[in-house]
Amino acid sequence: xxxxxxxxxxxxxxxxxxxxxxxxxxxxxxxxxxxxxxxxxxxxxxxxxxxxxxxxxxxxxxxxxxxxxxxxxxxxxxxxxxxxxxxxxxxxxxxxxxxxxxxxxxxxxxxxxxxxxxxxxxxxxxxxxxxxxxxxxxxxxxxxxxxxxxxxxxxxxxxxxxxxxxxxxxxxxxxxxxxxxxxxxxxxxxxxxxxxxxxxxxxxxxxxxxxxxxxxxxxxxxxxxxxxxxxxxxxx
Ligand SMILES: Nc1ncnc2c1ncn2[C@@H]1O[C@H](COP(=O)(O)OP(=O)(O)OP(=O)(O)O)[C@@H](O)[C@H]1O
Ligand SMILES: [Mg+2]
Numbered sequence: 506x507x508x509x510x511x512x513x514x515x516x517x518x519x520x521x522x523x524x525x526x527x528x529x530x531x532x533x534x535x536x537x538x539x540x541x542x543x544x545x546x547x548x549x550x551x552x553x554x555x556x557x558x559x560x561x562x563x564x565x566x567x568x569x570x571x572x573x574x575x576x577x578x579x580x581x582x583x584x585x586x587x588x589x590x591x592x593x594x595x596x597x598x599x600x601x602x603x604x605x606x607x608x609x610x611x612x613x614x615x616x617x618x619x620x621x622x623x624x625x626x627x628x629x630x631x632x633x634x635x636x637x638x639x640x641x642x643x644x645x646x647x648x649x650x651x652x653x654x655x656x657x658x659x660x661x662x663x664x665x666x667x668x669x670x671x672x673x674x675x676x677x678x679x680x681x682x683x684x685x686x687x688x689x690x691x692x693x694x695x696x697x698x699x700x701x702x703x704x705x706x707x708x709x710x711x712x713x714x715x716x717x718x719x720x721x722x723x724x725x726x727x728x729x730x731x732x733x734x735x736x737x738x739x740x741x
Contacts (some may be wrong), residue, residue: 506569508533508693509554509662514563516549516717523549524560525717531662536684536694538704538725541714542737547697548590550714551664554695555587556580567662581610584661588651588668590697596640600631600650603639607657618657625653629683645676649683662693669700677703705729713737 509531516524523546531537539547552558554565556577565572567583575583586607595603604622605615612618626632629649634642639650648668655663669680681703684694698704704725705711711728713721715737721728728734 507531508535508568509695510564510566510569511550511554512564512566514550514553514560514565516546516553516558517561522717524553524714526563527714527717527719528563529712529719529722531693531695532709533693534688534691535709536688536696536707538708538711539695539697539714540699540701540704540711541720542740544716545714546717547714548666549717551587551666551695551697554580555585555664578610581658581660584659585664586655586658586660586662587664588648588655588666590666592647592651594639594642594647594650596638598639599636600626600639600642600646601635603650604653604657607654610658621657622653625656626650628656628686629653630679645672645679648672648680652683652687656687656692660692662695663687664695664697666697667699668696669698669703672700681707 507530512528514524514527541547549558553560556575567585572580601622604625605618608618608621623635626635629652631646631649669677677700684707687694696704708725711725712719713728713734720733721731
């Protein structure tokens with residue numbers, strides 16, 4: 506059984522069709538990239554998968570279980586964690602406290618939450634910044650902090666929305682290393698990304714959206730020579 510199945514998902518906002526009959530799946534242990542021009546519906550689809558949007562039509566299952574109708578906290582409890590395209594860091598709290606917010610959703614014990622948070626900061630390469638105010642971290646560090654906070658929910662599937670945007674090439678490499686380490690822990694990753702040099706080399710599969718519709722789904726090599734994909738990107 507696939508870890509995630511998205512079947513015929515349509516999401517309308519009034520007359521606008523943000524996701525139009527989208528189907529794809531994520532197998533266990535895979536890194537799947539979700540790409541497409543601005544406004545293609547990538548974040549909307551994430552919101553449907555993580556319980557922030559209810560799809561207008563279609564169904565979404567994690568491990569065979571319906572996600573449709575669950576609230577974001579319930580999605581988190583069944584194993585779906587995410588980062589946000591616009592960072593939601595608690596800037597005046599320390600890096601450690603930010604990750605504890607995630608950890609405390611699973612266990613109401615601050616000592617355990619703190620040790621889990623420190624372990625995850627180490628995992629994403631932020632151990633030495635644990636006691637710094639999160640707002641004083643660089644953009645690249647704040648992205649990894651958001652990933653650590655999502656990992657504190659001990660997800661089966663991690664959704665990352667543009668965690669590489671605006672990073673320099675060495676920071677992109679750091680972000681790529683973190684994604685590979687996450688998969689190494691057996692966590693599947695679904696990644697929305699415009700930074701193709703970050704996602705293409707590491708993805709098992711790439712799903713391409715354009716104007717809400719899926720226009721391609723295949724290996725990075727297959728997708729990058731697909732004429733519809735090339736046209737969608739050149740037309741942007
Ligand atoms: N809450 C909302 N209400 C109305 N329209 C929305 C809402 N959220 C998204 N949209 C519209 O849905 C479409 C898809 O937006 P979405 O944010 O999913 O695109 P995206 O692929 O994530 O784009 P980007 O690469 O710029 O982040 C856009 O036309 C957007 O304006
Ligand atoms: Mg988006």
